[in-house]
Amino acid sequence: MQPVYTAPTQTVPLLPLRLLIAFFRDPLRMLLQLAHQYGDVFSFQVGKQRIIVLNHPDAIRELLVVQHEHIRKGDGVMQRDNVLGRGLATNDGPFYKKQRRLVQPAFHRQRLTGYAQTMVEAALQQAWTWCDGTTIDMVQEMPHLTLEIVAKTLFNADMGEETRVIEEGLPVTLEEFRKNALSLGALLGKDLLRRLPFPINIRSKRACARMDQVIARMIDEHRQKGDDQGDLLSMLLLAQDEEGHGMSDRQLRDEVMTLMIAGHETVAFTLIWTWYLLAVNPEAKAKVQLEVDRVLSGRAATFDDLPHLDYTRRVIMETMRLYPPVWIMDRRTLSDLTLAGISIPAGARVVVSQYVVHHDPRFYPDPDRFDPDRWTPERQASRPKFAYFPFGGGPRICIGESFALTECILLLATLSQHWQIELSPKACVELQPSVTLRPKYGIEMILHQRGKAPSVANGS
């Protein structure tokens, strides 16, 4: 039995400015240090605002599951509403609940089988473009692949030039978000920063307008065809509420933009960190290759192979423990409430960090060590549920969880079937906790072809 909260709440006596500067300089280190010093539940005051930090899985469960009716999403993600509009991630209240019900069927298990084939085909095509002995930067390669996949599964179209519009546009909007909402300057007011004619704001607006044109065209084409193309957009178009109303074009645009943004970088960075961890843990890499060769025997992977790719799945789980793509989440309390044994006023900000909990030695002995065997069913069952929450939890859990796990496992299996990947001696790997947890300087890796050239299977 795990101990319930080690320490009753403490108010951290740090000067707010010192705290903020430390946070913006090195948030991961500061959060770990504060957890070590002040325990499972503590709070501090910044101006009029009370910020509560929860570091214990039971407290996080209470926040996200038990008390979910008394909280709303925090300001972090809500500041993306200029790009995401009222898509799922930035929506709230009854309208959010209705939208979640409408979007959910697009992620049902039977739809995943079709998406899985698209994922494997895209990975095989990527495998074709690689050349033996060359050095690649995974931070270029993986987002390109996952964007192709998200575009294909959303629109069932080979978009060519249009994918480029999105591929160029998304990073610009993410950079604008990082600069305006996640910086010390944001304390001046993100809206003020956004209105100023900084080059990044102008570029972001233009990129957004170009992406909107592509999305509008896709919606239009799908509306004209009218039938189910097997893709996500078809499901969004077919969805109807209790009164038989579908989504407006504006709402469709917001949901599509949200799925593209939420579903592309997160998966890409999980894979990037996986390649890195396998390169520095050759024993694990050899085990993945053995499993993949045994299960697939040279053919292309399918959705039905997933239960047999168990070690590959553990590698992905362990990667998301060490490097959770979403490393922090925040919430606002809607009313006064008691949570984890403390009274929290309405309007307080509550912060939880996947990175901190996933590195807690009470749940993960020797927490910095990469050990996929932490994910055997027995060892997993010995930990509280919220000792691991890369996809969040409660009613707002990531809608793309199964999609993402399917994609990560199938891409890792397919690419490992044909390529052995080594870390370049020139690689310099450092964490950058931005919107997602990424390597600051990219990760250069060297490709070695395994066996004969890959062939695209599954009738494609």
Ligand code: HEM
């Ligand atoms: C490894 C990959 C992924 C990770 C780690 C991840 C993580 C998360 C987390 C932590 C949240 C909850 C945020 C919060 O509660 O504040 C979330 C929400 C969301 N994710 Fe993911 N995600 C991943 C992949 C995907 C994919 C592939 C899609 C879609 C194709 C997606 C779509 C969404 C959406 C729409 C939401 C908002 C859900 C809601 O509020 O109802 N995600 N994701």
